[in-house]
Amino acid sequence: MQTKTIWITGASSGIGKELALQYAALNCSLILSSRRQAELEEVASVCESLGARCLVLPFDLTAIVDAESLVEKALTLTGKIDVLINNGGISQRGLAIDTKLEVLRKIMEVNFFGQVQLSQALLREFIKARGGHFAVVSSLTGKFGWGLRSAYSASKHALHGYFESLAIENFKYKVKITMICPVSITTNISLNALNADGTMKGSMDESHLKGLSASACATQIIEAIKQNKREVLIGKKERFMVQIKRFLPSVFFKKAIKLDPWL
Numbered sequence: 001m002q003t004k005t006i007w008i009t010g011a012s013s014g015i016g017k018e019l020a021l022q023y024a025a026l027n028c029s030l031i032l033s034s035r036r037q038a039e040l041e042e043v044a045s046v047c048e049s050l051g052a053r054c055l056v057l058p059f060d061l062t063a064i065v066d067a068e069s070l071v072e073k074a075l076t077l078t079g080k081i082d083v084l085i086n087n088g089g090i091s092q093r094g095l096a097i098d099t100k101l102e103v104l105r106k107i108m109e110v111n112f113f114g115q116v117q118l119s120q121a122l123l124r125e126f127i128k129a130r131g132g133h134f135a136v137v138s139s140l141t142g143k144f145g146w147g148l149r150s151a152y153s154a155s156k157h158a159l160h161g162y163f164e165s166l167a168i169e170n171f172k173y174k175v176k177i178t179m180i181c182p183v184s185i186t187t188n189i190s191l192n193a194l195n196a197d198g199t200m201k202g203s204m205d206e207s208h209l210k211g212l213s214a215s216a217c218a219t220q221i222i223e224a225i226k227q228n229k230r231e232v233l234i235g236k237k238e239r240f241m242v243q244i245k246r247f248l249p250s251v252f253f254k255k256a257i258k259l260d261p262w263l
Contacts, residue, residue, distance in 0.1 A: 005078050007031040009061065009118070010088030012039035014187035015137065018218035019085060020044075024052035026222075031074050031081070034088060035060040053078075061088050061114025062106065067121035075125065083133040083225060084122055086115040086159075091189045093262070094196030096150035103198045104151040111155035116162055123170065131174040135225050136163050140183035140238065144245045144252070147261030152193075167230070178225050181242075183235035184211030206263045212236055 006023050010016035012034040020032055024047035032040050032047075037058040044054040055077050059070060074081060090110045092099070119134055126132025141149050142156030160179060167177040190205035217234050224232040233239040245252040 004082045005029040005031065005080055007033065007074060007081050007084045007122075009033045009084075009086055009115070010137075011043060012036045014189065015182070015185060015214050015217055015221070016085075016087040017043050018214045019087065019221060020047055021050070022215075022218050022222055024048075024050040024054075027051055029053040029055075029078055031055045031057055031078060033057045033059060061118075062109045064114055064117050067117045070118065071121045071125060080129070081122060081125065081132070083135060084119060085135040085137065085221075085225075086119060087137040088114065089137065089155075089189070090152075091149070091193035092152040093148045093190070093193045093201045095148065098196035099151055100196065100198060103194050103196065104154075106198070107151040107194065108155050108158070111152070112158045112162075115159065119163075119166075123166070123175065126175050127170065127173045131176075133176040133178065133225060133228075134163065134166070135178045135180060135221065137180045137182065137221075140181050140233065140235065140242065142179075142181055143242050144256075146256065147259075149261070176228050178229055179231040180221055180224065181231065181233045181239075182212075182217055183233075183238045183241075184208055185214055185217045185235065186211045187214050207238070 006028050008016050008019050011020050011032040020030055020043050023030060030047055030052050032044055032054060034040055035058060040056045040058055044056050047054050057074055090107055092107055136159055138156045138159050141153040142160050145153045163177050163179060184207040186208055190201060190208045191203060193201040195201055212235055220232065220234045233242055
């Protein structure tokens with residue numbers, strides 16, 4: 001791992017921050033990105049104290065003007081990129097019928113188009129190098145729909161379709177894809193989720209307060225990338241909803257409509 005360069009988006013807090021700290025402890029070189037430069041600098045300082053070499057490369061996923069230039073800058077300063085962890089994202093809490101179109105568009109821009117734009121630019125370098133790894137932080141709601149999360153679920157479903165296609169097309173170039181599907185992780189994602197009108201929810205979901213720690217989640221992500229897993233479900237008992245949906249879809253639907261989606 002000491003020879004690896006890991007690029008993490010959404011690295012200023014939550015899962016992204018924990019990934020940075022744990023990769024730093026493994027003496028990886030790091031590229032840390034998010035839109036909040038001050039927080040990134042703080043994370044980088046801790047990572048460097050652990051012996052890691054860090055590059056802070058801030059940008060907003062909704063406003064990437066030139067992804068190729070971002071990749072070029074990262075490569076100029078680090079020499080290579082082995083893994084891109086697409087972790088930046090934003091969630092939603094609002095009925096589909098009430099959610100404004102601009103809110104839906106913003107969620108798609110952050111969760112899908114921003115990730116794809118950066119990945120597509122880096123893909124050209126992975127093809128040249130005959131190898132590279134995209135790790136994509138999706139969600140369990142990328143595997144099924146859920147109440148109050150129509151736009152969020154749609155954006156995560158889109159990631160699965162795009163990156164599965166990318167994996168098939170670029171297998172011959174040794175480009176690897178790991179889809180990561182966490183659920184109920186103790187981060188600020190529900191706190192920062194957008195309401196139907198675009199305002200922030202401002203409170204933590206109960207399920208997130210009682211969920212798996214971001215540190216434990218990051219550990220499982222790193223192991224999944226190391227093992228080249230195509231997909232990994234991360235969380236507590238909620239992750240078994242994927243199997244219920246797959247094998248007992250009518251049971252899943254009955255359960256989904258009874259559970260309180262605000263929790």
